[in-house]
Amino acid sequence: MSDLTIYGNILSQPVRSVVEFCKLSNIQYTHKDLHPMKGEHLTEEYSKINPFQEIPAIVHDGYNVWESAAIVPYLADSYNVDNQWYPKDIKIRARINAYLHWHHQGVRAVITNYIRQKIAGPKFFGAPELTPETEAPLRAKLNEWFETFTWMLSETHYAARTQTATVADLFAFNEIECIYLLQVDISAYPAIKTWYDEIAAIPAVHEATAAAQEIIKAMMSS
Amino acid sequence: MSDLTIYGNILSQPVRSVVEFCKLSNIQYTHKDLHPMKGEHLTEEYSKINPFQEIPAIVHDGYNVWESAAIVPYLADSYNVDNQWYPKDIKIRARINAYLHWHHQGVRAVITNYIRQKIAGPKFFGAPELTPETEAPLRAKLNEWFETFTWMLSETHYAARTQTATVADLFAFNEIECIYLLQVDISAYPAIKTWYDEIAAIPAVHEATAAAQEIIKAMMSS
Numbered sequence: 329m330s331d332l333t334i335y336g337n338i339l340s341q342p343v344r345s346v347v348e349f350c351k352l353s354n355i356q357y358t359h360k361d362l363h364p365m366k367g368e369h370l371t372e373e374y375s376k377i378n379p380f381q382e383i384p385a386i387v388h389d390g391y392n393v394w395e396s397a398a399i400v401p402y403l404a405d406s407y408n409v410d411n412q413w414y415p416k417d418i419k420i421r422a423r424i425n426a427y428l429h430w431h432h433q434g435v436r437a438v439i440t441n442y443i444r445q446k447i448a449g450p451k452f453f454g455a456p457e458l459t460p461e462t463e464a465p466l467r468a469k470l471n472e473w474f475e476t477f478t479w480m481l482s483e484t485h486y487a488a489r490t491q492t493a494t495v496a497d498l499f500a501f502n503e504i505e506c507i508y509l510l511q512v513d514i515s516a517y518p519a520i521k522t523w524y525d526e527i528a529a530i531p532a533v534h535e536a537t538a539a540a541q542e543i544i545k546a547m548m549s550s
Numbered sequence: 551m552s553d554l555t556i557y558g559n560i561l562s563q564p565v566r567s568v569v570e571f572c573k574l575s576n577i578q579y580t581h582k583d584l585h586p587m588k589g590e591h592l593t594e595e596y597s598k599i600n601p602f603q604e605i606p607a608i609v610h611d612g613y614n615v616w617e618s619a620a621i622v623p624y625l626a627d628s629y630n631v632d633n634q635w636y637p638k639d640i641k642i643r644a645r646i647n648a649y650l651h652w653h654h655q656g657v658r659a660v661i662t663n664y665i666r667q668k669i670a671g672p673k674f675f676g677a678p679e680l681t682p683e684t685e686a687p688l689r690a691k692l693n694e695w696f697e698t699f700t701w702m703l704s705e706t707h708y709a710a711r712t713q714t715a716t717v718a719d720l721f722a723f724n725e726i727e728c729i730y731l732l733q734v735d736i737s738a739y740p741a742i743k744t745w746y747d748e749i750a751a752i753p754a755v756h757e758a759t760a761a762a763q764e765i766i767k768a769m770m771s772s
Contacts, residue, residue, distance in 0.1 A: 379705070380652070391641055398647035401623075405640040418627040419613055425620035430602075432654045483601070 332357040336383030339543045341502035342396035343384040344536040351532035353409045397428040412492040427488035427496035438473045439503045442466045474517045501527040554579040558605030561765045563724035564618035565606040566758040573754035575631045619650040634714040649710035649718035660695045661725045664688045696739045703741050723749040
């Protein structure tokens with residue numbers, strides 16, 4: 329039986345994506361909690377697991393892999409996974425991989441920049457609070473992005489233009505879920521709202537999202 | 551026998567990476583030239599091949615795939631490739647995939663931003679020429695980036711920390727090759743210089759690079 333450890337805190341969107349993929353694929357793992365806000369990913373020990381000192385990373389039977397979107401195919405191949413989330417069909421994989429490569433700048437960059445400026449900066453790094461004037465362009469960019477993501481979903485209702493939800497939808501959902509923190513109402517984007525509610529209801533996603541929101545609530549009230 | 555068409559102009563760094571991978575893997579293809587500066591990727595016909603209207607994209611036996619870093623694994627699996635550039639070994643693939651996911655923001659974003667502001671903007675889009683003052687922060691960021699890439703190469707001498715050159719090095723090289731356009735001397739970064747000269751000497755890389763530089767020379771003098 330193989331041995332798998334996932335390093336990283338559930339607060340991290342990419343950690344949630346990897347954890348959810350494992351649960352949906354019946355891959356057993358040990359979760360080693362490393363909290364980025366406490367700098368627990370910055371140790372010399374963890375640098376040997378992920379030289380980039382980012383989360384998540386995994387150690388599988390003694391071999392370390394980092395970068396969430398590289399961890400998924402590695403685990404899929406290691407555990408002989410062939411489910412809807414990351415099937416063996418190379419045509420579907422090509423769609424998922426194309427999405428995952430677009431995801432970094434196409435999704436994560438826009439949303440994390442907003443969160444950094446609105447929440448993380450003022451709350452934890454002494455940056456000034458956003459004013460309605462300084463927040464407006466960030467909100468405008470997010471709304472523009474919602475139009476893009478509506479277009480992404482328009483072909484098949486799923487992020488990677490596949491016939492079912494895949495890991496692409498997990499990765500997308502875990503970023504977009506941050507609208508909770510940003511207090512954004514997505515009802516003006518009905519295609520996204522329908523998709524969001526569908527992905528949110530997947531038990532593994534629901535569980536990880538609830539755990540992350542618990543941590544956020546504790547952090548925001550501290 | 552399968553039928554493969556690669557769409558895109560050799561001027562594009564990701565197109566060169568895909569073309570070089572095909573040549574190094576003995577994958578036969580037809581090259582359909584689409585020149586981005588002429589807007590040839592913006593047609594309705596091409597949108598059916600790549601809805602993002604970016605290059606490269608491929609059509610392989612009637613199936614379209616876009617995003618260069620998704621095209622490589624698709625082709626590797628379709629053509630049963632198992633060479634140093636993208637081996638079947640899932641541990642090595644994990645390193646290559648981790649690099650390719652980092653590449654977008656870690657490499658391409660820094661270098662293309664500089665090129666856009668120094669060359670493409672003033673030459674083709676009416677933006678003001680950079681002055682020594684406006685260029686200085688871009689050059690500082692590039693130098694900082696050279697330190698990062700030196701660190702990337704420090705473990706094994708290759709971009710993905712593998713024991714041989716892989717497609718990761720092709721993707722990295724084709725971006726870094728733009729120092730030709732930016733007139734940057736990399737001799738202050740000997741690890742990069744040694745690596746650069748090694749990758750540049752690979753015949754498939756040399757050929758694609760020379761073809762791109764020809765196009766650039768013609769564009770710059772027109």
